[in-house]
Amino acid sequence: MQQLSKQEQEQRFEEGYQIAFDTTTKRPRWDRVVPLWKAAANAGHVRAQFYLGTCYDNGYYVSQDAAQAYRWFFKAARAGHRDAQYNVAMYYRDGDGPVRVNMKAAVRWFCRAATQGVSDAQLNMGYACFYGEGIPQDRIAAVEWYRRAAAQGNEKALCNLGLCYRDGAGVTPSKRWARYYFEKAMRAGHKEARLYLQLLYRNRGAII
Template identity: 35%
Template sequence: MTGRHPSLGTDSLLRYGLEDPRRLARFLLQGAERGLPEAQARLGQILLDGNGIQRDQALALRWFRIAAHHGHADAMNMVGRCLENGWGTAVDLAAAARAYAQAAQLGLDWGFYNYANLLAQGRGVPRDRAAALELYRQAARQGHAKSMNLVGRFYEEGWGVPVDMEEAARWYLSAAQAGDFRGQCSHAALLTRQGRVDEAVSWLRQAMRTATPGFLQKIAEALAVSDSEPLRALAAEINSRYARMQEPLPAMSSGKEGFSSLLSLCPAT
């Protein structure tokens, strides 16, 4: 599109949305009503987020479904997300799995990842860790950092594949370098086991930049009882940061855990 309207490209829409979210919402609505799947999918996303428009999860799902019907892979994935999480509809894990599978069939990395999560956990589909691992691998080959970490986790735990710590280490490093905070944590845990504490602290600091509050809580609890003074100091730093934000991390109720158990704190999803 030309003139004062943006194209539907990601960068163009991002700039436009930052400048005027309401105008972006109107623009996307016009495109969606004209039958443009990309506009329909993006309209669904801003409706889901309430960005520039009143939040309406049910209407978001409707637009995702319309775009998915037109073959839009991201929209198929978002239909799955809505069905999995109960956004605008009742939770339906079996239907979510079907939506993720459709997105995966079109080669979408997030479709591979989300479908693999359900297969790994046996939610909505029979548990099949071998199939889940292959889907994570396919997403990882596309550069999906979360999937890289989970491929490593499967080799670490021996889920659907023989235990192979060297292979796990390679995948954790790849995930860490790709910016996944769980991958950075996993890589740091292995470095600590090797006595490379300074390197581990460096990776944990990187993880702190993007980790969720709940995950940081787990990291702080584990580090606080470490035998390593630098790791204990990092735990205090994490707690201090949240105290300054007036959001202190609540105490964990599961007892003390050493840093060597951090990998077990990284869930499969």
């Protein structure tokens, strides 16, 4: 590991960050950014490790390399970086790069990211609990994870809550609450929520 002081690590990361996200240029100078982030990442700078992972993930000035991307995401994830934890979970969910599909591992990392507030991780915890993938099936817990993601405006979680209330999955069935969440999901941009809402209106019943 390259010996850089904490201040030197931060300086290199910030310099690279400013170059990468400088809005006055049409195309970032990744040839300048990557060496700065790599130096900081090798010295243990957690955010630099995450962003270096994104460079390998997207092929910014380096060859696109899922194994290298995973390596840097994993380093940052172990150090507590929430977005890196989510990315590691996705690798295990999809069997990407150097890892095979492992839903138990995916759930562990989704849970870490979810408890730090990553709404897509909360959504995926809801999926895992709802279908019993990598964790015992628990639809009440699924609804709670969906609620946490929905509170952040996650359109898929909003729609899933509508479906849960429509079908009585993990909650008492309620067309009123189903309508409420379908409408919020529709306003948030969920493409299928409008169809679910139309079907709900066509099938009026005694459920309130």
